[in-house]
Amino acid sequence: MILGLGEYLSLATILFGIGAIGFLVRRNVLIQLMSIELMLNAVNVVLVAVNRFHPDNHAGQLFAFFVIAVAAAEVATGLAIVIALFRLKKSVDTDQAASLKH
Amino acid sequence: MSSSTLLFCVCAFFALAGAVGTVSARRPLRAAMALLAHIVALAGLYLTLHAQLLAAIQLLVYAGAIVVLFVFVIMLIGPASETSGSGRAGMVRMTSLVLMGMVTVTIAFAIVDTDPAAPRLPAGYGDVEGVGGALYTQGLVPFEIISITLLVAIIGAVAVARGKTAVEKQIEAKEKARAEVEARLGEGAAPAPAE
Amino acid sequence: MSWWIGVAPLLLLLGGGLLIMLADAFAKERAELATTTTVTLALSGAISFYVLLVDPVLAPAPELVTRYLATDKLGAFFDVVICLGAALSTLLAGGYLREHGLERGEFYVLALFSAFGAMVLARAADMATLFIGLETMSLGVYAMIAFRRRSARAAEGAIKYFLLGSFAAAILLFGSALVYAGTGATSFVGIAAAMAGGEASTKLVLLGLLLVVVGLAFKVSAVPFHMWTPDAYEGAPTPATTFMSVAVKSAAFAVFVRLLMTSFGDPLSTSAAAGWPPVLAGLAAVTMVFGNLAALGQSSVKRMLAYSSIAHAGYVLVGLGAAARVPELGVSSVLFYLAAYTVSNALAFGALVYAGSKGKEAVSYADLAGLGRRHPGVGLAMAVGVLSLMGFPPTAGFFGKYYVFNAAVQAGGGWVWLAVLGVLSSAVGAYYYLRVVVLMFMREPAQGAPIAVPMKSGYVLVALVASAVFVMNLGLLPSTVLEMAVAAAQELVGA
Numbered sequence: 001m002i003l004g005l006g007e008y009l010s011l012a013t014i015l016f017g018i019g020a021i022g023f024l025v026r027r028n029v030l031i032q033l034m035s036i037e038l039m040l041n042a043v044n045v046v047l048v049a050v051n052r053f054h055p056d057n058h059a060g061q062l063f064a065f066f067v068i069a070v071a072a073a074e075v076a077t078g079l080a081i082v083i084a085l086f087r088l089k090k091s092v093d094t095d096q097a098a099s100l101k102h
Numbered sequence: 103m104s105s106s107t108l109l110f111c112v113c114a115f116f117a118l119a120g121a122v123g124t125v126s127a128r129r130p131l132r133a134a135m136a137l138l139a140h141i142v143a144l145a146g147l148y149l150t151l152h153a154q155l156l157a158a159i160q161l162l163v164y165a166g167a168i169v170v171l172f173v174f175v176i177m178l179i180g181p182a183s184e185t186s187g188s189g190r191a192g193m194v195r196m197t198s199l200v201l202m203g204m205v206t207v208t209i210a211f212a213i214v215d216t217d218p219a220a221p222r223l224p225a226g227y228g229d230v231e232g233v234g235g236a237l238y239t240q241g242l243v244p245f246e247i248i249s250i251t252l253l254v255a256i257i258g259a260v261a262v263a264r265g266k267t268a269v270e271k272q273i274e275a276k277e278k279a280r281a282e283v284e285a286r287l288g289e290g291a292a293p294a295p296a297e
Numbered sequence: 298m299s300w301w302i303g304v305a306p307l308l309l310l311l312g313g314g315l316l317i318m319l320a321d322a323f324a325k326e327r328a329e330l331a332t333t334t335t336v337t338l339a340l341s342g343a344i345s346f347y348v349l350l351v352d353p354v355l356a357p358a359p360e361l362v363t364r365y366l367a368t369d370k371l372g373a374f375f376d377v378v379i380c381l382g383a384a385l386s387t388l389l390a391g392g393y394l395r396e397h398g399l400e401r402g403e404f405y406v407l408a409l410f411s412a413f414g415a416m417v418l419a420r421a422a423d424m425a426t427l428f429i430g431l432e433t434m435s436l437g438v439y440a441m442i443a444f445r446r447r448s449a450r451a452a453e454g455a456i457k458y459f460l461l462g463s464f465a466a467a468i469l470l471f472g473s474a475l476v477y478a479g480t481g482a483t484s485f486v487g488i489a490a491a492m493a494g495g496e497a498s499t500k501l502v503l504l505g506l507l508l509v510v511v512g513l514a515f516k517v518s519a520v521p522f523h524m525w526t527p528d529a530y531e532g533a534p535t536p537a538t539t540f541m542s543v544a545v546k547s548a549a550f551a552v553f554v555r556l557l558m559t560s561f562g563d564p565l566s567t568s569a570a571a572g573w574p575p576v577l578a579g580l581a582a583v584t585m586v587f588g589n590l591a592a593l594g595q596s597s598v599k600r601m602l603a604y605s606s607i608a609h610a611g612y613v614l615v616g617l618g619a620a621a622r623v624p625e626l627g628v629s630s631v632l633f634y635l636a637a638y639t640v641s642n643a644l645a646f647g648a649l650v651y652a653g654s655k656g657k658e659a660v661s662y663a664d665l666a667g668l669g670r671r672h673p674g675v676g677l678a679m680a681v682g683v684l685s686l687m688g689f690p691p692t693a694g695f696f697g698k699y700y701v702f703n704a705a706v707q708a709g710g711g712w713v714w715l716a717v718l719g720v721l722s723s724a725v726g727a728y729y730y731l732r733v734v735v736l737m738f739m740r741e742p743a744q745g746a747p748i749a750v751p752m753k754s755g756y757v758l759v760a761l762v763a764s765a766v767f768v769m770n771l772g773l774l775p776s777t778v779l780e781m782a783v784a785a786a787q788e789l790v791g792a
Contacts, residue, residue, distance in 0.1 A: 003106065003107055003110055003150070003220075004220070005478070007110070008147075008151070009478060011114050011117070011118075011147075012474075013206060013209045014118065014206060015117060015118065015121050016206070016467075016471055017202055017203065017205070017206030017209075018118075018121040018122060018125055019121065019125070019467075020202050020206075020464075020467075020468075021125065021198075021199055021202045021203070022121075022124065022125025022126075023460075023464055024198040024199065024202060025125070025198070025199055026125060027185055028130060028183075028184075028185045029456060029460070030130040030133070030172065030175070030176060030179075030183060031124070031125065031127070031130060031133050032460055033172075033460075033463075034124050034125075034130075034133050034134065034137050034172065035124065035125055036460075036463045036464060036467055037137065037164075037168065038121050038124060038125070038137070038140065039464075039467035039468075039470075039471065040467055040470065041140070041141065041144055041164075042471070043467065043470045043471050043474045044144070044156075044160075045144065045147060046471070046474040046475070046477070046478060047474050047477065048147075048148055048151050048153045048156060049151055050474070050477050050478045050481070051151075051153070052151045052152060052153075052220065052223075053220060053221065053481075054221075054481040055221055055223050055224060055227050056224070057236065057240065058227075058228075058232065058233055058236035058237075058240070058241075059477075059482070059483050059484075060477060060483070061153055061155075061156055061228065061233055061236075062233070062236055062237060062240070062241040062244075062425065063424065063425045063474075063477070063483055064153075064156055065156065065159060065233070065237065065241075066241075066244055066245075066248060066425050066428070066429055067428070067470065068159060068160065068163050068164065069163070069248045069251070069252065070248065070251055070428065070429060070432045071164075071168065072163055072167055072168055072252070072255075073251050073252050073254070073255035073432065073436060074255070074432060074436065074463055074466075075168050075171055075172070076171065076255045076256070076258075076259050077254075077255045077258045077259055077262070077436045077439055077440060077459070078439075078459055078460075078463065079171060079172070079175045079259075079263075080258065080259035080260075080262040080263035080440075080443075081262055081263075081439060081440075081443050081452065081455050081456050081459055082175060082179075082456065083175065083178065083179075083262075083263045084262050084263055084443055084446060084452045084455075085449075085452040085453065085455075085456050086179050086182070087446075088447075088448075088449040088452050089449060089452070089453075090182060091182060091185070092179060092182065092183055092185060093185040094456070094457075094460070209475075209504065239361070240361075240364070241365075241425075242361060243361065243362055243364075243365040243366055243426070244365050244423075244425050244426050244429055247417055247426065247429050247430070247433065248429060250311065250314075250410055250413060250414070250433055251414070251429060251432055251433040251436065253410065254407065254410045254411070254414070254433055254436045254437045254440075255436050257318075257403055257406055257407060257410070257440070258403075258407060258436055258437060258439065258440025259440070260403065261401065261403035261404070261407065261440050261443075261444060262440050262443045262444070262446065262455075266446075273398045
């Protein structure tokens with residue numbers, strides 16, 4: 001078995017799908033946040049894998065580096081909002097946070 | 103089976119297991135641990151793709167910072183971080199699940215057939231010197247902009263999550279005092295009903 | 298002239314932001330921060346306005362910069378729009394934050410850096426800067442929404458927007474990764490070259506493009522990706538709502554225009570069978586109809602304006618879709634529309650800010666009853682704002698709608714029907730806009746209802762006067778801005 005781009009892309013797509021399903025199905029804000037991290041990680045696998053097959057520059061690896069940095073910033077802000085919400089509602093259940101009209 | 107194929111299979115297995123564990127865990131702490139396993143497995147995958155520096159950064163930033171941050175918040179929130187029961191809108195969730203599954207399978211099929219041969223790697227590909235050089239020459243502009251992103255995140259987190267400021271405490275004290283005065287006035291005008 | 302002037306507005310915002318952070322630590326008077334922020338934003342916008350107006354010959358920027366950030370007229374045009382929207386929002390914040398006991402300097406820093414992110418997004422020439430700009434802008438906005446820390450509504454609106462926004466950003470990112478997989482390029486120009494050269498894997502690219510369009514449709518709050526909009530708009534402090542509805546939306550449309558025109562102008566991507574025009578047409582139709590119908594049933598003016606902003610995204614999508622057939626006309630109509638929408642919406646929200654005071658926001662229709670009789674100034678500002686949003690001549694909104702629908706008619710084919718649908722749905726929209734005017738000037742408040750007392754704030758007054766002047770100026774003399782929009786569009790599509 002020789003590893004090609006297809007194996008990596010398929011794996012990444014499945015990981016992305018797992019993350020997306022987790023985000024849609026779970027109601028716990030913390031787990032939804034982690035699901036978003038799974039999705040971003042899956043994107044990084046695609047970026048790094050594609051770069052391996054277009055190795056004349058480091059565009060993909062640089063992009064992945066930026067994604068990691070932005071993901072860290074996103075988590076920091078997200079968790080701050082989770083804490084603010086928890087102080088007011090004493091819950092991290094997104095269905096509990098549905099007092100706003102739909 | 104070559105060693106890199108073996109590494110790929112092992113890492114892919116743990117990455118998938120970690121991802122499933124993260125989204126299916128009932129306790130957020132377990133989910134965070136599964137996320138950690140997933141992240142370490144991905145670092146291994148990056149090694150099979152000759153991205154040594156990125157593998158190291160993945161471990162440092164994700165395992166060292168992001169997962170730790172999650173664990174901190176889970177500890178801060180305590181037992182309330184656990185939510186029970188299945189979704190309220192079961193149908194919506196089922197539909198979205200089926201939909202996402204279909205999308206995933208479609209995409210997976212669409213990309214399996216792209217299979218170019220892996221080209222030879224230029225010297226310095228993926229190591230500290232190669233990526234670092236690219237980062238500070240080719241990618242300098244986005245690299246600098248990222249620093250603002252991180253700054254915004256810090257300021258935003260402080261603005262949202264910190265305790266009450268002096269001004270806010272003053273306002274709250276005033277509101278409390280006003281409420282007390284109003285309550286007393288109300289008592290004077292009409293005797294409070296007996297309990 | 299040096300190419301630095303092309304990125305000077307960005308650098309100025311950075312310097313200003315850092316300065317304000319320092320000043321916040323030492324200053325006693327928070328209100329001065331509003332002045333500093335507004336002046337920084339105004340200066341930054343003025344530089345780009347000068348570039349557009351005088352059109353100086355600039356030395357070409359080094360590849361180091363242009364690979365990631367475009368230094369063209371489209372970028373300059375959106376600098377002006379974003380800075381104007383952000384400056385009006387911070388002026389409103391100067392009055393609002395004091396009145397509602399939220400006076401903290403972080404708001405201004407967040408607004409400045411968020412505007413910086415929006416400008417990076419509007420100038421993005423690479424998928425990486427697109428994502429970074431998008432997130433820089435969004436992170437600031439999430440924090441601004443949750444700024445009222447004692448309000449559960451604010452926290453709920455923020456968490457809803459944050460979760461859905463991050464989800465959409467991840468989808469957009471996956472889309473751009475698939476485009477990279479299909480073309481081997483992350484820069485917009487590189488993608489275009491790969492598409493033209495025929496070496497791209499089209500299946501992957503079109504799939505990726507679809508995901509990118511979904512992600513951007515979320516940011517411009519097009520139906521069916523609008524679920525977050527009413528809650529986030531309602532939960533946020535009104536100046537932050539203003540910022541979201543003008544700066545964020547303009548920046549997202551800017552990168553939408555740039556990406557589609559630069560990278561995906563090839564025959565396959567613009568084809569009716571597999572490309573983006575039918576997707577945009579569908580989004581536009583649903584967005585216009587749903588936005589207007591949903592706005593009808595609202596009892597809160599703030600929510601009504603949220604749904605109205607959804608409907609306006611639909612009108613812009615009509616112009617954007619038409620750009621597939623008539624690039625120059627379509628793009629310039631989108632640009633002009635966004636400029637007109639920015640000043641009109643800032644005026645309407647500004648009047649809403651002005652009408653509320655001391656911890657009590659005026660948000661419902663009932664709050665506004667009779668306001669125009671008691672306080673003619675505020676009433677007039679609100680009336681001009683909503684009439685412009687409605688598209689009543691001779692205001693900015695009228696010409697905005699006119700140019701967009703004109704572009705659709707010129708594009709011919711199915712786009713004509715979309716223009717007809719747009720006109721019909723804006724006729725529906727007239728009902729809820731006029732309802733505000735009627736309530737303000739022809740009704741008395743119900744017995745015992747709380748009467749909104751306008752706040753006293755020079756900042757808000759300045760913002761109202763400035764946006765009213767812009768609204769009338771764009772309505773009576775649209776030629777200057779229209780010429781700038783056309784010049785930017787010509788440069789982009791290479792006509």
